[in-house]
Amino acid sequence: MNTLRKAWQDLARYPSALAGLAIIAALIALSVYTLIAIPYAEAIRLWRGGEDVWYENPKNAQPAWTNWLPGPDQPETLVLKSAAGEALRTVKAVSGTTDIALTFTFDYAADGFPQELAVYFTSQFVEKQPYVSLAWHTPDGRDIRLGDFSIRQSETFRLSQDEKLTRRLKGLPAEQGLFVVPSEAGAAPAALTPLKGRYELRISGLTFEEGSDLEAEFVLYGQVHGLAGTDHRRRDLMVALLWGTPIALAFGLLASLGTTVTTMVISAVGAWFGGWVDGLIQRVTEVNLILPFLPILIMIGTLYSRSIWLMLGVSILLSIFGGAIKGYRAVFLQIKEAPYIEAARSYGAGAGRIILVYLVPRIIPILIPQLVSVIPTFVFLEASLAVLGLGDPVLPTWGKLIDDARANGALFQGQYYWVLEPAVLLMATGLAFAMVGFALDRVFNPKLRGV
Amino acid sequence: MAEAALPVSPGAAAPAVPKSGSSGLARLGRYTLIKAVTLFVTVVVGVYLTILIANMGGYVDEIRRGQIQEQVSLLLTTPQFQALPKDVRDRRVAELIRLQEERLGLNQPFILRSVAYLGDALTLNLGRAENMTSDTGSKLVRLIILERLPSTLLLFATANLVNFFLSLVLGLSLSRQYGSWLDKAIVALSPTSAAPGWFFGIFLILIFAALLGVLPFGGMVAAPPPESPVVYGLSLAEHLVLPVAALILSSLFGAVYAYRTFFLIYSSEDYVEMAKAKGLTAQQIEQRYILRPTLPTIITNFALTLITVWQGAIILETVFNWPGLGRLFFRAVGLYDTPVIVGSTVLYAYLLALTVFVLDFVYALVDPRVRVGDDGRPA
Numbered sequence: 001m002n003t004l005r006k007a008w009q010d011l012a013r014y015p016s017a018l019a020g021l022a023i024i025a026a027l028i029a030l031s032v033y034t035l036i037a038i039p040y041a042e043a044i045r046l047w048r049g050g051e052d053v054w055y056e057n058p059k060n061a062q063p064a065w066t067n068w069l070p071g072p073d074q075p076e077t078l079v080l081k082s083a084a085g086e087a088l089r090t091v092k093a094v095s096g097t098t099d100i101a102l103t104f105t106f107d108y109a110a111d112g113f114p115q116e117l118a119v120y121f122t123s124q125f126v127e128k129q130p131y132v133s134l135a136w137h138t139p140d141g142r143d144i145r146l147g148d149f150s151i152r153q154s155e156t157f158r159l160s161q162d163e164k165l166t167r168r169l170k171g172l173p174a175e176q177g178l179f180v181v182p183s184e185a186g187a188a189p190a191a192l193t194p195l196k197g198r199y200e201l202r203i204s205g206l207t208f209e210e211g212s213d214l215e216a217e218f219v220l221y222g223q224v225h226g227l228a229g230t231d232h233r234r235r236d237l238m239v240a241l242l243w244g245t246p247i248a249l250a251f252g253l254l255a256s257l258g259t260t261v262t263t264m265v266i267s268a269v270g271a272w273f274g275g276w277v278d279g280l281i282q283r284v285t286e287v288n289l290i291l292p293f294l295p296i297l298i299m300i301g302t303l304y305s306r307s308i309w310l311m312l313g314v315s316i317l318l319s320i321f322g323g324a325i326k327g328y329r330a331v332f333l334q335i336k337e338a339p340y341i342e343a344a345r346s347y348g349a350g351a352g353r354i355i356l357v358y359l360v361p362r363i364i365p366i367l368i369p370q371l372v373s374v375i376p377t378f379v380f381l382e383a384s385l386a387v388l389g390l391g392d393p394v395l396p397t398w399g400k401l402i403d404d405a406r407a408n409g410a411l412f413q414g415q416y417y418w419v420l421e422p423a424v425l426l427m428a429t430g431l432a433f434a435m436v437g438f439a440l441d442r443v444f445n446p447k448l449r450g451v
Numbered sequence: 452m453a454e455a456a457l458p459v460s461p462g463a464a465a466p467a468v469p470k471s472g473s474s475g476l477a478r479l480g481r482y483t484l485i486k487a488v489t490l491f492v493t494v495v496v497g498v499y500l501t502i503l504i505a506n507m508g509g510y511v512d513e514i515r516r517g518q519i520q521e522q523v524s525l526l527l528t529t530p531q532f533q534a535l536p537k538d539v540r541d542r543r544v545a546e547l548i549r550l551q552e553e554r555l556g557l558n559q560p561f562i563l564r565s566v567a568y569l570g571d572a573l574t575l576n577l578g579r580a581e582n583m584t585s586d587t588g589s590k591l592v593r594l595i596i597l598e599r600l601p602s603t604l605l606l607f608a609t610a611n612l613v614n615f616f617l618s619l620v621l622g623l624s625l626s627r628q629y630g631s632w633l634d635k636a637i638v639a640l641s642p643t644s645a646a647p648g649w650f651f652g653i654f655l656i657l658i659f660a661a662l663l664g665v666l667p668f669g670g671m672v673a674a675p676p677p678e679s680p681v682v683y684g685l686s687l688a689e690h691l692v693l694p695v696a697a698l699i700l701s702s703l704f705g706a707v708y709a710y711r712t713f714f715l716i717y718s719s720e721d722y723v724e725m726a727k728a729k730g731l732t733a734q735q736i737e738q739r740y741i742l743r744p745t746l747p748t749i750i751t752n753f754a755l756t757l758i759t760v761w762q763g764a765i766i767l768e769t770v771f772n773w774p775g776l777g778r779l780f781f782r783a784v785g786l787y788d789t790p791v792i793v794g795s796t797v798l799y800a801y802l803l804a805l806t807v808f809v810l811d812f813v814y815a816l817v818d819p820r821v822r823v824g825d826d827g828r829p830a
Contacts, residue, residue, distance in 0.1 A: 016639065283493065290497035290800045294765055295780055296504060299792070302784045303507045376645035384647060384766050388781065402653065406770070411653075411661045411668070419653055427646060434642030 010443040017439030023432035031246035043243045047235065047396040054234035058115045061225035063417050072111030074223035080104045083122075083215040087203075100130075100205040104218045108139075109196050114175045116221040117159040119203070121151045123214035130207040130214050136178050139197025144168070144178060146201075151214065175221075229417045231401075232408050240396035241421055247397050248379045248429055251312055255378035258316040260324070260371045267325045268359045271332035272351060281325070288321040294384070301390035308392035311385060315378065324370065328363060335362050365444040373437030376430035383426055398422035486811060490804040495573065498797050502568050505784075505792040509561035514787060515581075519551045555581065568793065575801075577794040582786045592794040595779065602671055603775035607764070609691065610698035611756045618703055619749065622710025623737065626718060637707050644705025649766040652697035656770070659693060666693055669772035694771045698764070713748070717741050746817045754806045758799075 011017050038046070046053060056079050067073045080086040088103040123130050133148035134157070146165055147157065159165060159174035169177025172189075179194035205214045228237035270281040300314055335341065336359070344354050385391060386399025387406065405411070405418040506512070523544055532540065552558050556567075571578055577592035585595045625634045659666040666689060667673070673686045717723070723740045731739075742749075765777035776795060783791035 016642075283489070286489075286493045287496045287500070290493055290803055291500060292796060292799060295784070295792075295796065296501075298765065298781060298784050299504050303504075303511070303787075380645070380647050380650065384649065387649065387766055388769060406653075411656055414661065416657055416661070419657060423650065423653060426650070430645040431642050434645040438642060 007443055011436075011439055014439035014442070016435040020432040020435035020439070023428055024436065027245055027249060027429060027432070030242065031249055034242040034246055038239065038242060043239060043396065044394050046239050047243075048394065049235075050233065054230075054236070055120070056219055057230045057234040057236060058221035058223065058225055059230065059234050060232055060413075060415055060418075061115065061221075061223055061230045062415075063227055063229040063421075064224045065227065066224055066417070073109075074112040075108070075110035075114050075220070076224055077222040078106055078220040079217065080106065080219075081215070081217045083217070087216070087218075096208070098207045098212070100207065100214055102203040102205070102216050104201040104203075104216075105198060106220070107198050108179065108194065110194065110222075112223055113179055113192070113194055114220045115223055116219075117174050117178070118219050118221070119157045119159070119201070120217040120219065121155040121157065121214060122216075123151050123153060123155075123207075123212070125153075125207065125209050125212040128208035128212070130205050130212060132203055132205040132214070132216075135202045135204075137200035137202060138178070139195055139199060140182070142182070146174075228421055229415075231404055231418060237401060237418065237421060240401050241398070241425060243396045244398035244401070244422065244425065247308070247395060248382060248426070251308065251382045252375040252379040252429070252433070255312055255315050255319070255381075256371050256374045258312075259319040259322070259374065260367055262316070262320045263322065263325050264328055264360060264363060264367055265355070266320065267328035268332050268355045268363075270325075271329050271336055272355050272359065278329075281321075285321045285325050288318065289323070291318065293318050297381075297385060298388060298390065301385060301388075306390050306393050308382065308395060308397075311382070311390075311392075315381060328366070331363055331366065332359055335359060369437050369441035369444055372433055372440055375433040375437075379426065379429050379433070383422075398426050486808060490808055494797075494800045494804050495569070497800050498572050498793070499565070499569050501796040502565050502572065502789070502793055505789045505796075506561065506565065509565075511787050511789065512557055512561060515555060515557060516552070519548055519555075519557075523547045523551065568789075572793050572797040575797070577797075578790050580783075580791050581788050583783060583788050583791055592790045595791060596776070596794055596798065599774060599776050599779045602773060603768075603777070605687075606691065606694055606768075606773060606775060607698070607759065610695045611759065613695070614699050614703055614706065615753060615756050617699075618706035618710055621703075621707045623714055623741075625707065625711040626714035626741075627733065627737075629715060634711070637704055637711070640704040641708035642705075643700075644702055644708075646701060647766065648694075648698045648701040648764060649770045651700040652694065652767055652770045655693045655697050655700075669693075669770070671774055694767060694773060697767060697771075713745065714741055717745055747814050750813055750817065751810060754810055758803055758806055 056077065058077055061077070062074065064076055082089060082102045082104075086104070088101075088105070090099075090101045092099040092101075119134065121132065129150040129152060131148070131150045134146035136144040136146055138144070145168070146159060147162060149155075149157075159178070162174065165174050166172065166177070172180065172192075176189070176192060176194075179199075180192050181195045184192055201218055203216050207214065226236055226238055228241050230236055266281060270278040296318060297311060297314060301311065304310070341354060341358055344358055349358075382391075382397060383399030383402065386397055386403045389403060391397055391400040391403060399422070401422040402419060405415070405422075410416070410418040526547070527540070527544060532543075535543070549558075556564050570576075577596070579590045580592050580595055583595060584590055585598045587594070587598070589595070621637070625631075625637060628634055656668055660668040669690075671687065671690050672683060673690075677683045677686055718736075718741055720740075723736060726736050726740050764775075765781050767773070768775045768777040769781065780792065780795050782788075783795070
């Protein structure tokens, strides 16, 4: 206990170690929050979900905090649902038919145009489809007819893709034509600015049956979204950023723990028994040095399975007989000759007892820095595999975000947030463990004291 | 991919070689033989494991059979063939499949073939690729690998040599100015070496290619390749900057830190203090008392550096779209092209074994404590 306290006091003298520990604590807290807030099944459902889950999100939207940076403010996504009472609803029954008027009112204050506009209808009827007509009311009092059509049980009206509407708006797509300041209508597309103020979307529906009803949802897709932004499939990157945290930590910790502890026990066994056991371990280590590590992982990922847990297992197996085994062996060979080991032998302690109770604990001061220092290697290994397209097929991870971003040309199209967010998290995780490992190495390794 | 690690304790790199002995030449011969045989067995086991994995223990054969069947049935969809009677058609299909399977050796059991593969690989009879071709259209694995070799060597030799000498020189100079602001900065920066090269590559691409637009995103030369050799060379150099910078960023600070610490430990040895007390110049101390005993470790690092050049870096090459050995390997795995996979592995294994073998003798040359085949003179 005393040595531990002393080690902690020594460690606390290194500001980099404290910073590293603070980052690690934050990452652990984030992991716990993630596991509670988005359970595993939910995360998988969200990440594998398509338009059905994410239809309310814009595509490739920057994070919302980019609006705090200097430059024009981009609109955020606005979702208004009549079913949730977010529209003014007036119902009038006229001789067998019912007039249902839905008016969505919103203020538009952004400097840029929205990405897309869409209205999602749902309706109940038995035979006769309800009929709707849509109109747009601008702050300066103009009324623009958007379209009229009959609707099925569920119907999507994408204003931006309606060619008739585009023609009516003098060739501008709806998300620009409906917002543009009228005097600028002929200007170059890049010079257009939106008119700020209160807009109205007026939907007047006509139902032809008793009990027939309709609801509408108006979605104004913004250019920015949430804390993390979205990807090409409208998914909120936050899900992957959050879930990447526990996965990276678990992968790094498990792999490093599994590798270092097994390596230590094996080298202790080799040093204790000597002879052919030791020789075998040495030979296996040499073979393993010749086996190319990443290529084998790639072969297994391509030919067998891409499951992250299989990759973890193989990484541990291939790293056990690594270079560290020789270092440990040298130390064990020294300890083996110590008088207390001889004493243990003379009272009849078995090989297992001597190895686990007397040999292994002696090497823990060397083990701990090593254990912490190799964590970043494995965290980055997971990301590396994902960048090669060998990431886990279901789990969202940081590496898979980088891979998605690269595959979809995020760097070419200026969607830097898509690469930067997972990269910064990876870097923070790697640096935190590396800094703590460095400090631990100095605390536990007297040779490095004062160096 | 293996990064050369510096042993922290002095002399850890020196291999334990029995020093006493009388018949020098015989001992040297025996030692050499045992070492060579051990290394060869190691290579054999390593290569055989690679063959087993690359064939999925024989399962790749099933995939190939399926592919052959598909190819053959696609080949025979012509109206003339359809007009033939059914039994003739069936015989023809079976015949074609048999020929294809024979060509790939699928008519023999996998275990037998795996041994044959091993023999071919060890004798460097790399054979023909199954699906891949070199840019000149050859199917010879040797040509496919040779074609990629120059680009990998160019990139990794440049980066690794710069890295090696820069870290050595910086490490040595930092060990002299222990505690200076530069020393502190390098120590603070050294944890960044935990990130691999491709990771820095992405940042560099973002800054210099996407944001500033001053350097290309990737590739090896501009497209189409310039005709004049000067312009070609300039274009090559331009494309080389970012990947080399990424490789250097990912290992320089860690390596400088390791060398600095390593030299610091050596400069606190008693004989160095003694030399200082005698009033030798800093340069003399460095050359005679610090560099000399650390030479084996430095040479080991240099040799391992050279070896990693051969392996390329799969992900860095992918990120920068660099046509090197790493990408070749990755494509070969994706196409189940076992001969190419085994070919590049066996080359690497031989080179590594050869380096380890030669290193033992180099140690003896530079380290007076080690004498291979000692002829009785006091060591």
